Amino acid sequence: MFSYVFMKLLERRPPSYDRQMDRSSGGRVLQIKKQVASQVQPGWRVLELGCGTGELASMMVAGGASVLGFDLSPAMVDFARKRADDEGLEQRFQVEEMGVDGMDSLEANSFDAVVSTLVFSELSTDERRFALEQSLRVLRDDGRLVLADEVLPRSAAGRTLHAMVRAPMLALTYLVTSTGTKPIPDLAEEVQQAGFTLDQETRSHGDSFALVLAHRPPRTAATEPPMDPETCCTDSLPGPEGDR
């Protein structure tokens, strides 16, 4: 059982982010990134959502891929660009300063894989849905989706234990940064809802962390996800009771 909510603390200082993240997670963050990078094949063009310091991107480039990463934090983007520069990755690692809402500017059918670690737990429900819809759009047929993030354990006991383990870190993070992250109720389910075919979901950290592997089904009329404006986005409105 573990929580990564403290990353909001470390995000304030990009140069030491990776080292401290890895140390405070007992080496697990680096392990996760290695797992994600191992899913990427040489020659692939990869989109990384929330690339942070560019550590994962750098691993994927070392494995022969080329990466377009984006991040909302200007400090992280600066740091990632510096890394690309220092490691001589310019040609194969590009960084944009934007959020997932900017993904609609990316070309359709232009990536072999979309990857993201510890980003979805910082997004709202709408933003996650949008990011997944856009990922589906920018991926080529059979393109891979690889997500690693904090999720809610499936059993009630697990959720209680997770909340208890998380509480002190959440409190400290909230005190210093006035913010936090939210474990995702069911990441694999959201991925499938968006129209992906789920290949594998691996849970770890006492069921509170998920590595989700999925792929984009080929573009035929039958598998195109429903985009009916009337039904899209209606079901999961977070509106309070009694509004409607």
Place this chain on the structure above:
Amino acid sequence: MNPVKTLWSLLFRLFPCPVPLGLHQVGSPGPDSPVLVTCNFHLTLQRLLRVLRRDGVDAWLLVAESRGVNVWCAAGGDEFNTHSVVSSVKTSGIANKVKHRRLILPPLAAPGVRAADVHDQTGWKVSWGPVRARDIAQYLSEGKKRDEPMMRATYDWKERLDTGLGSLFPFYLVGALGFAVLAPTLLPAYLWVAAACFVLFMLACPWIPGEHGLTKVLILDAALGLALLAGEILWPSGTFPARVHLVIAMVSLLVYGSELGGLASTMPSDLDPFMAKLGIGAVGNVAWAGTVRTELLNGYRELQLEHERCIGCRQCYQVCPLGVWEMGQDRRAVQARPQLCTACRACLVQCRSGAIQARPTRLGLEHGLG
């Protein structure tokens, strides 16, 4: 509805209290209904929904990211910003719900959310709505027209009690804990005296002499000090019954008044520029040193209008909550009442042509601004 969260966000407004982002339906909105945008602070959303429902408004309401802070504070601290609104518009699916492309934003969001940039990035046009939620129904029914009072921030007695309670309660509580531990016998006296001082000061503060909160409380403290002195002289040594009460009153007033400007919607902050001068630039997540706002307040910068660059977009006039700007005969802006400015930066952020600038003053140049 979560009454515990509402009470918490009422009394501990200094701490963020976020609600989920997303689209809410108010009443029964249709494809022509207005789209309102607000922050994701729990108390703001509760109050806004209550007022809109009471007034029978049918609208879409987009709750955008402000990190759980109220509209004005979050806009000032750049937590409620252009990206918050752009992201909400794009990811909420609102485009599929309405035929028009117009957002109504609270004008107090103007220091953070740049209308022109939202339009460029989403194609949605921003209209600045009324400052207060209770005017929204009238604003909508009158064809989205605002009269002067709808555009201006006020600081009436209810608002004074409300913002005062939200910001000062933690200090009151800390005082109570201090008495409970160190001098429990004096706790009851503290509880009622400090509370009474708060209510009386907030109700009476416009009529207390002095331009700043600190001057106001120092004048009151001087009066109370004289009363204390008189009591000590008139009563036999050490028996003046109101001694403790007067001391508690003097100290509490000092705490309440020292940053009245930071609570008031119509006064500039006193504490932030003072701390910046002392060289204390930030506490936790909140920074003031090096910000344009603090530099304006300290006289290191001043707002200047380059008359010939003004294109008459009226944004400054529309967003200033104090009425600093007017539109002149030549349809260009005029800084009509600069003395009312609280340095919120709304005009500076919204100006389409860059005609409004925060230029370093001579004092600012002496302090190293370039």
